Structures are given as C-alpha cells and as structure tokens.
Amino acid sequence: MVAVHLNIGRASNTVLAYGRAVEDHLRFCRLTGADPLAVRADVVAAWIGDLHQRPNPRTSKLVHLDSGAGLANATIQQYVIAARSFYQFLVEDGLRERNPVRSGQSSRRGARARQGLVRRVEQAPWIPNEWDWQKILRSARALPLRNRLMVALAYDGALRREELVQLEVGDFEPAHALIHLRAETTKSKRSREVSFGQATSRLFMSHLAERRQIVGRGGGRLLLSTSRRNFGAPLGASSWSKIVAGLGSDAGVPRLSTHTFRHLRLTDLARADWTIDQIAQYAGHRNVSTTLRYIHLSGRELAARLRTTTASIQADRERLLAALEEDQ
Known part of the structure; x- marks a missing residue:
C-alpha cells in the first residue's frame, strides 16, 4: 500500500504518517490475536479506544485535558483514515469482502447523516495577542x-x-x-x-x-x-x-x-x-x-465589526428593546 501511495505522487511525509498508523493498527492486532484478514468492527473499536486511553506526553494537545491520556483528536483521525485505506486496499485485492472501518457520510437528499467512528474536534487555532x-x-x-x-x-x-x-x-x-x-x-x-x-x-x-x-x-x-x-x-x-x-x-x-x-x-x-x-x-x-x-x-474584534456593520439595524432594535424598561 505504501508503494501505491508513493507511485501516485503522495507527499513522502503523508506516506510515512500513513505507514506509522497502519503499523500501529497491525501491532494492536498482533497483541489481541486478531487476523487483519478477518478483523471485525469490534476489534477496530477496541483499537480506537486504546488510542483514546494510551499515555500522551504532549499534554497541550490532549483530547482529555484532565486525564493525562489520549492521543490528539487529529492524530486519531489520521490513524483511522489510514486503517480504512489499508482495509480498502485488501478489499480491492480480493483478500477481504468488506471494510471493517466505517466511514462517515454527509446528508444527501434529506437522508440522515452518518457519523464516522471518531467525532472530529475542531479547536480554534492559537494566535498570539x-x-x-x-x-x-x-x-x-x-x-x-x-x-x-x-x-x-x-x-x-x-x-x-x-x-x-x-x-x-x-x-x-x-x-x-x-x-x-x-x-x-x-x-x-x-x-x-x-x-x-x-x-x-x-x-x-x-x-x-x-x-x-x-x-x-x-x-x-x-x-x-x-x-x-x-x-x-x-x-x-x-x-x-x-x-x-x-x-x-x-x-x-x-x-x-x-x-x-x-x-x-x-x-x-x-x-x-x-x-x-x-x-x-x-x-x-x-x-x-x-x-x-x-x-x-x-x-x-467581532463585536466591533458587528457594531459597525449593523449600526442602523441595531439602533432600531435598541429603540424597541427600550420599551422593556417602561413600567406597565
């Protein structure tokens, strides 16, 4: 699979990161006695649970800030995507019938969206004041x-x-x-x-x-x-x-x-x-x-921009809200 990604022009850092993720999953399979050709969704879920619980020295990026455990959410997302790609490779090669790593699906034509295995945590980037x-x-x-x-x-x-x-x-x-x-x-x-x-x-x-x-x-x-x-x-x-x-x-x-x-x-x-x-x-x-x-x-900054761009609307709203100060 690594050779495939290299040959189609993926960045070397991306290939290395995917390789580390797949290696981590295969190591977990060996420890639990699971055969990658027969892995079911429960093994994948146990692996993801382990990613959430294992010690992480980089405390500034922890998902559970008070627990001292759990890889960063972005890292877990990357690991799951790499494992899904690995099993998709096995499916396409005829070595497996189905992919055990479920993917999310956006809502289309009124259908209900399907959540992926790991919920994405979006954190605002830190910038210096x-x-x-x-x-x-x-x-x-x-x-x-x-x-x-x-x-x-x-x-x-x-x-x-x-x-x-x-x-x-x-x-x-x-x-x-x-x-x-x-x-x-x-x-x-x-x-x-x-x-x-x-x-x-x-x-x-x-x-x-x-x-x-x-x-x-x-x-x-x-x-x-x-x-x-x-x-x-x-x-x-x-x-x-x-x-x-x-x-x-x-x-x-x-x-x-x-x-x-x-x-x-x-x-x-x-x-x-x-x-x-x-x-x-x-x-x-x-x-x-x-x-x-x-x-x-x-x-x-957002408050200042709001005051500037909605001055006329805000003035009208303030006039109407002022009525709440009057006694009945």
Missing part, C-alpha cells in the same frame, strides 16, 4: 540574520514550514516584493504568489550579502546551514522547528509553533477586510472551509 507578538519579536532580534529573515518571511508570506525552507533565491522578485512559490514545494501542488514588506526586503538583501560571503555563491536555496556538520547544505524543516521552539522558550511564549506565523498573517488579512476567497488564494487553500479554520478573530 499583541503583547505576546511583541515579546516574540523582541526575542527574535537576538537571532542570527538568517533566522530573523525566516521569521519575517514566515509571517509575510503565511508560509508553511516546507514552503519556507525550500525557497530559492530565484523565487524572489524584489522589485515587486513578490515570492513565486513553485508548485512542487506547496502542499496543494499548485503554484502561487505571496508578498513581503519593506522590513523583510531589507533583511532579504542583507542576508544575500552575508550568504555570498559565507558560501560564495548567489543562486540555489536561500536558506543554508552554517553548522560544521552540514555547512552550506539546504536547511531542513526540522531545523526551522527547533529555531521556533527556542524562540518561543526565550520569549516566554511556549505555544509558539512554525504554523503560528501563518495563522497570524491570515487573521491579519481578515482584519484588513480581505474577502475569504482572497485569503484562500493567498494561503494556497483549495477549499475556503479550510481557510475559515485558520482565521481567528477575537471576540472584541
């Missing part, structure tokens, strides 16, 4: 030039981790403050363009000058390692994760992640009254429903 953002940027000032540029680019372009580290010098168009993201570097496999500001532009030009002095060349990957072990090699995604983790620790903002910059940028675009379609295009989302999960306006 102004105080936290200032602390992050103050701590970032102590970082090397390359890392400061990465912080600026991650925010300005709302870039995913893999998109950031795969940037090449030739992807930039400084005259128009644009970055051309190549299709092969994006999650959706569609090219798009994002912009950057004047501060990022100055960091970019300073980094190019420093980069030429260090590695002696102008083209190729923008972000290169300066460590003795990998000197001049392209910087990896894990390195960026470590940089951000260190930055969050120094700033006293432990919830900071590589995706925080993307969440904040897309939310700021919403604050600037961009349409949802424009934000989706900037983010590289195929579906605007994905974009809606990224945008997180505070209650204060």
